[in-house]
Amino acid sequence: MKNDIRGRREARGWSQAELATRAGVSRQTINAIETGRYDPSLPLAFTLAAIFERSIEDLFEPTP
Amino acid sequence: MQSNVPQFLRRCFLSTLVYVVTVWCVVWLLKHPLLDADTSVRAVVALLPMLPITYVVRLLLQHVMSGDEMQQRIDLEAIAVAGIVVSLGTLTLSLLMIAGVFHTTGRQAMAWVFPALWIAYGFARAWAARRYQ
Secondary structure, eight states: OOEEEHHHHHHHHOOOHHHHHHSSSSSHHHHHHHHSOOOOOOOHHHHHHHHHHHHHHHHEOOOO | OOHHHHHHHHHHHHHHHHHHHHHHHHHHHHTTTTTTHHHHHHHHHTTTHHHHHHHHHHHHHHHHHHOOOHHHHHHHHHHHHHHHHHHHHHHHOOOOOHHHHSSOOOHHHHHHHHHHHHHHHHHHHHHHHHTTO
8 A cells, every 4th residue: 555654744743653652662663654665454544544634545545 | 653673683693693502402412411310400591592482483573563554564475484494404414314415303404493593584574675665
């Protein structure tokens, strides 16, 4: 999946570590999600969507 | 949530090292000073290596349970790879033993299975973690 987590995080001035703390995961997991190497579970995707006050569809889109 | 993988792996390797040293000491004790000791004493001494290895199991369970979903996936992949590697390794050695190419006793080989599993897990985890970096 493609996502815009990095852009939205940087727009808020958050570090990966700060977002990781808010989402309750490790910084490595945030980095892997941002780089597209790891697709989060549905609960984590919902958590990230809630953090950025967006829907999951706004944050993630499937790659063809 | 902070990743503490290096500390975890270091503790696992150290505990495995303690296990190996304990096994050597126990084997020496059972073959020499305690050769004619009471069976109950020999049994207690023989089970001493269970202490460090039980500590390793506790470390692994704590580590896996405290990890987030990606870390748990990495651990699962690492454990699977380590299990496959050690299984293939023991199968290879047993076939070589049958062919007379490699010689060891069954009890020596069994004592090395657990440390081999942890060592393989350490390498497999590093490999699996790299896939998500």
